[in-house]
Amino acid sequence: MKDFSTPKFNHQSFNFFVRRSTYVHALLILCTLTGGKIAFDIQQKERDKNLELISASVRVDMVAMPTQTLNELKNMSSGVEEAKKEVKAELTEKPVEKVAEKVEPKDEKPVEKEDPTDKTEALREAQSKKRMDFLSKLKKIGDKKVDAPKENTQKAEKGLYGEKDTALKNLVLSGNKLSKGTQMYGDGNAAEMTAFQAYASRLPDLVRPHWKLPSFLMNKNLKARVRVWLAMNGEVTRAVIYQSSGDSEYDQRSVDAVKAASPFPALKEEFGKRVLNGDILLGFPL
Amino acid sequence: MKKLLLVFILLLSATAFAQDDNLTIVAVGDATLEKDKMVVQDPYTSGSLTAAQKNSAMELVKLLRNDFAFYQKKFFLVESAQNNTASRQTTNYDYWNGKGIRYLGTASVDKSGVDMKVTVVFEDIKNRKQIYNSSMTTSISNMRRTGHEMANKVYKQIIGKDSIFNSKITFVSDRNTRGRKTVKEVYMMDFDGKNVVQLTNHAGIVMSPTMSADGRWLVYSLISNTGKKRNNDLYLMDMRTKTATVLSNKEGVNSGAVFLTGGHSIALTLTVSGNAEIYEMNINTKELRKITNHFASDVDPSITADGTLMTFLSDRPGKAMIYTMDPRGTEKDVKRISFVGQFNATPRFSPDGKEIVFSSWLDNSFDLFRISSDGQGLSRLTKDFGSNEDPSYSNDGEFITFTSQRVISRARADQNIYIMDRDGGILGAITSGFGNCISPRWYNF
Numbered sequence: 001m002k003d004f005s006t007p008k009f010n011h012q013s014f015n016f017f018v019r020r021s022t023y024v025h026a027l028l029i030l031c032t033l034t035g036g037k038i039a040f041d042i043q044q045k046e047r048d049k050n051l052e053l054i055s056a057s058v059r060v061d062m063v064a065m066p067t068q069t070l071n072e073l074k075n076m077s078s079g080v081e082e083a084k085k086e087v088k089a090e091l092t093e094k095p096v097e098k099v100a101e102k103v104e105p106k107d108e109k110p111v112e113k114e115d116p117t118d119k120t121e122a123l124r125e126a127q128s129k130k131r132m133d134f135l136s137k138l139k140k141i142g143d144k145k146v147d148a149p150k151e152n153t154q155k156a157e158k159g160l161y162g163e164k165d166t167a168l169k170n171l172v173l174s175g176n177k178l179s180k181g182t183q184m185y186g187d188g189n190a191a192e193m194t195a196f197q198a199y200a201s202r203l204p205d206l207v208r209p210h211w212k213l214p215s216f217l218m219n220k221n222l223k224a225r226v227r228v229w230l231a232m233n234g235e236v237t238r239a240v241i242y243q244s245s246g247d248s249e250y251d252q253r254s255v256d257a258v259k260a261a262s263p264f265p266a267l268k269e270e271f272g273k274r275v276l277n278g279d280i281l282l283g284f285p286l
Numbered sequence: 287m288k289k290l291l292l293v294f295i296l297l298l299s300a301t302a303f304a305q306d307d308n309l310t311i312v313a314v315g316d317a318t319l320e321k322d323k324m325v326v327q328d329p330y331t332s333g334s335l336t337a338a339q340k341n342s343a344m345e346l347v348k349l350l351r352n353d354f355a356f357y358q359k360k361f362f363l364v365e366s367a368q369n370n371t372a373s374r375q376t377t378n379y380d381y382w383n384g385k386g387i388r389y390l391g392t393a394s395v396d397k398s399g400v401d402m403k404v405t406v407v408f409e410d411i412k413n414r415k416q417i418y419n420s421s422m423t424t425s426i427s428n429m430r431r432t433g434h435e436m437a438n439k440v441y442k443q444i445i446g447k448d449s450i451f452n453s454k455i456t457f458v459s460d461r462n463t464r465g466r467k468t469v470k471e472v473y474m475m476d477f478d479g480k481n482v483v484q485l486t487n488h489a490g491i492v493m494s495p496t497m498s499a500d501g502r503w504l505v506y507s508l509i510s511n512t513g514k515k516r517n518n519d520l521y522l523m524d525m526r527t528k529t530a531t532v533l534s535n536k537e538g539v540n541s542g543a544v545f546l547t548g549g550h551s552i553a554l555t556l557t558v559s560g561n562a563e564i565y566e567m568n569i570n571t572k573e574l575r576k577i578t579n580h581f582a583s584d585v586d587p588s589i590t591a592d593g594t595l596m597t598f599l600s601d602r603p604g605k606a607m608i609y610t611m612d613p614r615g616t617e618k619d620v621k622r623i624s625f626v627g628q629f630n631a632t633p634r635f636s637p638d639g640k641e642i643v644f645s646s647w648l649d650n651s652f653d654l655f656r657i658s659s660d661g662q663g664l665s666r667l668t669k670d671f672g673s674n675e676d677p678s679y680s681n682d683g684e685f686i687t688f689t690s691q692r693v694i695s696r697a698r699a700d701q702n703i704y705i706m707d708r709d710g711g712i713l714g715a716i717t718s719g720f721g722n723c724i725s726p727r728w729y730n731f
Contacts, residue, residue, distance in 0.1 A: 022290045026293065065627055065646060065648050066665060067666070068669075069667060071709060208314055212318050213317040216445070218319060281310065282311075286311075
């Protein structure tokens with residue numbers, strides 16, 4: 001019996017060409033990859049250069065010395081709504097005062113001619129009173145001493161932002177949300193995206209109460225991003241630093257804040273896949 | 287053949303990894319400041335102490351409370367109830383945890399021969415462990431120094447770096463002025479204003495004192511009231527022997543000195559060449575080297591701790607503006623920092639060299655401003671607080687001391703030294719009723 005063995009392509013030139021073709025194709029792919037990377041780098045450099053240029057020109061010359069102190073600026077952002085109310089109250093009060101002032105001198109004029117000396121004395125008294133108040137005010141400013149420990153025991157701590165500010169802050173933060181760029185893959189659906197975005201935007205409010213920093217980390221403009229994977233019931237299955245701030249304690253505290261905020265609200269089918277996949281990045285602070 | 291196909295497939299799949307992740311970023315926003323509550327209990331004193339020693343024990347506790355209260359952003363001092371036991375008991379963590387207290391400090395003072403043995407214990411309530419437990423023997427006169435040293439060690443345990451508790455501030459006061467003869471001398475005090483010690487005794491007018499980082503040398507300008515020539519000379523005082531020698535008496539101004547890294551040379555302003563220039567002078571050989579070389583006035587040098595950057599005031603753009611340069615060369619890497627301000631003065635570096643605090647004339651008085659050393663982030667620190675000049679950073683960069691002038695009447699204005707935190711939160715005055723106190727400089731030897 002003839003044994004049937006699978007015929008092998010032993011033809012010399014066929015093998016040769018297949019080999020050659022593989023090499024050529026591999027080379028082509030390599031060239032595409034490296035060419036793409038180089039093109040991307042050049043593009044990125046241009047973009048960075050433009051950014052540098054833009055930021056250099058945006059660094060506007062200081063036209064004048066600042067009029068508000070640092071602390072005043074900090075308090076301003078938290079007292080904006082109160083200030084608005086105050087201004088409104090002032091506006092309604094002022095016209096009343098003006099009318100009253102106008103009325104008085106008219107009444108006094110006939111009296112003036114009769115008793116000029118009284119009026120001037122009264123004026124002098126008023127002026128000296130003003131001076132006294134001013135002087136005593138100045139003296140009081142100088143009286144602040146370091147020695148006496150402050151009796152702040154009863155004051156409740158409000159942290160950096162008081163209750164009156166949460167409304168404003170929420171407004172500001174919802175504007176700080178970065179929207180994602182063009183979608184490269186996936187079945188992006190308009191409805192799905194907004195539900196996902198809605199869910200993602202709820203997370204900061206839940207994480208923020210746990211987000212605390214000691215003073216030596218506060219004003220350093222550090223920025224960290226934590227990538228979070230959630231289970232369907234909202235529990236944090238995994239939270240890792242996606243972009244480090246450079247300071248390990250800062251990074252650790254941001255991850256701890258995320259873990260402390262677990263469990264988040266349960267996921268829904270429509271966007272669950274993306275959240276399970278770790279598509280959410282929490283930025284501390286942005 | 288199969289190997290080639292495998293390689294081919296791998297190369298193809300490599301492209302799949304090249305895609306960027308498509309992630310959504312959500313901002314959490316700014317963090318809240320974490321202030322820890324601290325309680326320092328009244329002292330536990332043994333019955334065998336004298337009344338004066340018991341007072342000293344109370345002074346120690348007040349000192350501990352006051353020291354930590356300086357760091358308003360880190361600690362919140364809570365008043366404690368009176369002690370209901372005669373001696374210190376083991377800490378009841380649950381009790382203090384319930385009150386929200388993070389740190390608990392106790393001081394026990396017993397008799398030790400003629401002096402006192404002070405035991406200070408600090409507990410971290412949240413982590414349930416003792417972070418400091420140390421005893422020192424001290425006398426009444428040395429109690430404050432002991433207290434500051436212990437407080438510094440506790441602070442270092444908690445925060446991880448040195449505090450200001452061991453630091454000193456040198457300043458100039460005119461309290462020895464009699465009638466029309468103005469006398470200004472250099473004094474040194476603890477950072478909290480206590481323990482004032484007079485350093486010079488020339489009966490002349492002393493200005494701009496500066497000390498070397500190790501505390502061995504004191505350099506100052508003196509306009510002597512004796513002698514015919516009323517020149518502004520530079521003197522060097524050896525703090526060990528308290529002898530003063532003339533360092534530079536060139537014609538004109540010899541002033542505004544600051545020590546360079548190493549402690550062997552100083553940078554000072556001399557007008558001997560006709561206009562004010564900044565020179566480097568070796569204090570042993572008195573050799574001079576020009577650091578600035580410009581026809582405009584260059585004054586008021588301040589050097590970073592590592593000696594690589596110097597900030598100074600220069601008239602070159604027509605107005606007094608702040609510049610930085612490398613002090614190791616001449617006119618090397620000169621960079622303009624400030625572009626606004628009618629009259630800027632006394633730029634001083636923070637210890638990490640990243641920020642410059644300076645005084646500027648605005649709205650009929652001087653106020654303090656802060657700018658980072660690359661010229662960005664100009665911010666205002668004081669406002670409506672008298673006329674504030676001559677700032678100096680603390681050794682840990684958290685506080686700034688300055689002199690503030692208040693007008694009392696048409697003929698009288700008072701100058702006192704104040705401390706504020708680096709963002710402009712005024713803590714208060716540390717001199718009072720000591721003449722006009724100016725030129726504060728903060729040191730930690």
